[in-house]
Amino acid sequence: MRALLHRYALQGRTVFLACGLAMFGFMMLRVWSITLLGSDEFSEIIKHFKNFEKFSPVPFSSLVTYTGRVARTFNEPIVLFVILTWTISRGSDTVAGQINRGTMEMLLGNPVSRSNMYWSQFLVTTVGTLLLSTLAWLGMVVSVHLNMVEEVIKPPSISIPYTLLEIPLSTAEATTIQKPMSDYINVWNFIPALTIIFAMGFFVAGFATMVSSFDRYRWRAVGIAVGFVIFQQSIRILAVSKPEYNYLLNFTFFNPFDPEGLVNVLTEDPEQFWQFWQYGLEESIRLSALGCHCILFGFGLLCYMIGNFAFCKRDLPAPI
Numbered sequence: 001m002r003a004l005l006h007r008y009a010l011q012g013r014t015v016f017l018a019c020g021l022a023m024f025g026f027m028m029l030r031v032w033s034i035t036l037l038g039s040d041e042f043s044e045i046i047k048h049f050k051n052f053e054k055f056s057p058v059p060f061s062s063l064v065t066y067t068g069r070v071a072r073t074f075n076e077p078i079v080l081f082v083i084l085t086w087t088i089s090r091g092s093d094t095v096a097g098q099i100n101r102g103t104m105e106m107l108l109g110n111p112v113s114r115s116n117m118y119w120s121q122f123l124v125t126t127v128g129t130l131l132l133s134t135l136a137w138l139g140m141v142v143s144v145h146l147n148m149v150e151e152v153i154k155p156p157s158i159s160i161p162y163t164l165l166e167i168p169l170s171t172a173e174a175t176t177i178q179k180p181m182s183d184y185i186n187v188w189n190f191i192p193a194l195t196i197i198f199a200m201g202f203f204v205a206g207f208a209t210m211v212s213s214f215d216r217y218r219w220r221a222v223g224i225a226v227g228f229v230i231f232q233q234s235i236r237i238l239a240v241s242k243p244e245y246n247y248l249l250n251f252t253f254f255n256p257f258d259p260e261g262l263v264n265v266l267t268e269d270p271e272q273f274w275q276f277w278q279y280g281l282e283e284s285i286r287l288s289a290l291g292c293h294c295i296l297f298g299f300g301l302l303c304y305m306i307g308n309f310a311f312c313k314r315d316l317p318a319p320i
Contacts, residue, residue: 004120012090016128020135023082027139030073035147066184067267074193074259079136083201084229086132090125091208092221095311100218104316114312122304129201137194141187148178189267192289193259199296200257206303213307216317256292
């Protein structure tokens with residue numbers, strides 16, 4: 001078992017190092033870019049896109065805060081691409097990859113069971129997914145503590161009731177000061193974003209491994225897994241585009257994958273965060289943290305179990 005773990009870790013180290021470097025660097029750069037635009041300026045821009053609020057998992061009122069904007073970083077396409085690259089590449093290699101290379105027969109010629117081979121790859125893939133998710137969080141933490149943000153202090157004024165007019169009480173001009181970004185952000189509030197990325201990666205890795213257990217060609221297993229992810233994302237886009245298609249959210253794993261929503265609930269309503277079923281967000285009903293994680297981990301584990309059963313029972317083709 002230890003030899004198998006060492007073997008699979010060596011096989012995946014190049015992909016992991018590349019993905020880890022990309023993840024950490026992107027998160028640092030992306031959080032830094034947030035400091036270039038203050039909350040007031042961002043609020044002025046985003047108010048012109050009110051019609052697109054339905055595509056956002058959190059209200060725009062939460063998105064304009066530094067916490068909301070940093071939470072959005074965990075749902076960036078590059079973050080998803082890095083996680084999917086690791087999980088699909090390692091999951092597809094579990095069975096189909098080794099059959100395709102002709103190494104499966106040599107491995108099984110040793111005193112090792114199929115289950116040991118299967119679950120050894122599972123451990124390496126799962127630990128790698130957790131480490132990549134942690135690197136995303138650490139990149140955010142480092143960037144938050146290194147960067148400064150500008151805060152505009154306006155002179156005191158009086159607002160006239162029922163109007164948008166403000167009467168200044170001083171002739172002084174607004175001043176801009178630099179403050180650490182960490183003054184506005186509690187990095188521990190982003191732990192749900194870390195865990196939900198890990199849960200999503202766990203599910204995709206399980207699906208790719210299951211497909212690999214039924215196939216003999218790695219390229220086909222990769223194609224099926226990638227096509228499945230694209231199909232699932234297309235369902236989500238269709239579901240949020242029109243209210244009559246909202247029921248489609250029940251058929252895509254991108255629905256429980258909601259880093260911004262989970263961070264928003266933890267900061268705004270911590271009591272509902274720990275509920276299993278659903279939480280209310282502006283009269284909408286959605287899964288809470290426990291429900292989102294259980295669905296992704298549960299279906300991921302189910303895929304792994306199906307893949308293990310198929311691999312242990314199937315006849316392996318002769319190497320070509």
